Every structure is written in structure tokens, then in C-alpha cells.
């Protein structure tokens with residue numbers, strides 16, 4: 252056991268309250284957009300919080316968690332798997348990723364949201380096909396991250412005009428499955444305008460890859476705008492777990 256204590260400890264109750272409030276917001280956003288709640292999946296981003304919180308969240312019914320740093324995520328995923336086995340949630344890697352971390356990420360991740368350049372596609376493809384890393388032989392789910400900042404790459408993401416080529420490369424990689432696109436709204440811009448730009452690119456990629464239907468967009472501060480634009484996957488951290496210590 253890794254310290255999630257009992258299902259009714261104080262932290263579990265706090266997470267349950269926060270989760271219920273996020274659920275209320277997601278439902279309201281779906282209602283406002285005329286969408287069904289089942290069209291939108293919640294990924295709880297647990298970065299900086301301990302493995303015990305992931306175990307608590309799994310107990311509260313959370314099926315998907317996200318992490319943004321391999322060093323932290325690898326150890327946490329191992330602890331949670333040891334504790335929960337098959338009941339471990341799915342792991343989504345959402346942070347900027349170095350090529351030399353591809354093998355480590357392929358050990359525990361089900362989906363990588365942050366693929367933004369060709370060498371990373373190649374490294375993840377090789378890692379995903381290595382039976383030592385992925386004995387179950389499942390393909391690794393991939394989202395191409397779109398840089399929505401005018402000069403791109405501020406918070407990661409491929410320049411808009413390279414997204415279709417990257418999507419093609421992922422789709423033709425044997426070890427990978429192209430699931431769709433991901434983006435982070437730029438700081439200081441109206442997220443609705445940013446997500447509209449994302450949906451234009453989603454429409455273009457859908458012409459070539461109609462099965463790649465995931466749109467990963469929306470965080471604690473802008474999930475309503477993301478649901479309104481058409482997001483299928485929300486990545487919510489602080490609104491569920493509380494505020495994080497500043498990174499780096």
C-alpha cells in the first residue's frame with residue numbers, strides 16, 4: 252500500500268468534492284453546447300501530486316490520468332500498478348518530451364499527447380515495437396500537439412503547417428496509432444479563438460485520417476471553451492487536485 256489509507260480519509264473527501272465540481276462544470280458545458288456528456292472524457296492531470304492521490308482518484312472512478320514529466324511519471328505509474336494491478340488508470344503523457352525519454356514513456360503510457368516533431372515519432376515507434384518495453388504488443392496512442400502560439404513552440408507543439416505531415420508519419424508508423432490532435436491555449440489569448448484555430452486544423456487532418464477523432468484541449472481554466480469548440484478529451488489538474496507548487 253502506498254498511503255492512500257482508507258477510502259474516507261480527508262484527502263479522498265477533498266478530491267471527491269473537487270471532482271464533483273469539475274463534473275458539474277463539464278456537464279453544464281456539454282448542456283450549453285448541445286453535446287452529450289459521453290462525448291467528452293476527463294483526464295485528471297496528477298503531476299506534482301503523489302501516487303497515493305492517483306490511487307484515491309482511481310477509487311473515485313477516475314479512469315484516465317495525465318503526467319507531464321517522465322522522471323516523475325515512471326515511478327508513479329510503477330507504484331500505482333503495484334498497488335492496483337489491472338485497476339490502474341490509463342496513463343496519458345501530456346508534457347514536452349525529449350527523444351531520449353521515448354523508451355521510458357513507452358513502458359507505462361497508453362497515450363502520448365505531445366508529439367510535435369518527426370524524430371520523436373520515430374523514437375516512439377521504435378520503442379512501442381520493443382517487446383521488452385511493451386510485452387502486450389499494443390500500439391501506442393498518439394496525438395499530434397499543435398502549437399497555437401503565433402511563433403509556435405512556446406509551450407511545445409508543431410507549427411500549424413507541419414501538423415498534417417506529422418499526422419501522416421504517425422499514421423504510417425507500425426507501432427503507433429494516430430488518435431487525433433492536442434493543444435494548449437496560449438496564455439493571454441481568448442481560449443475560444445485559439446480553440447477555433449485548432450478545430451480548423453482538426454477538420455483538415457480528418458480529411459486524411461477520419462478515424463483520428465480525439466481533440467485533447469481544455470484545462471482547469473478553459474474547459475468550458477474547449478467543450479464548446481468540440482474537445483473530446485479535457486486535461487484537468489488544479490481544479491481536481493488543488494494548486495501546485497510553481498514548476499522549476
Ligand SMILES: *Cc1c(COP(=O)(O)O)cnc(C)c1O
Nearest residue numbers: 296319345470471486487488489
Ligand atoms: C498541467 C497541465 C494541464 C492541467 O492544467 P491545470 O491548469 O492544472 O488544469 C493540462 N495540460 C498540460 C499539457 C499540462 O502540462
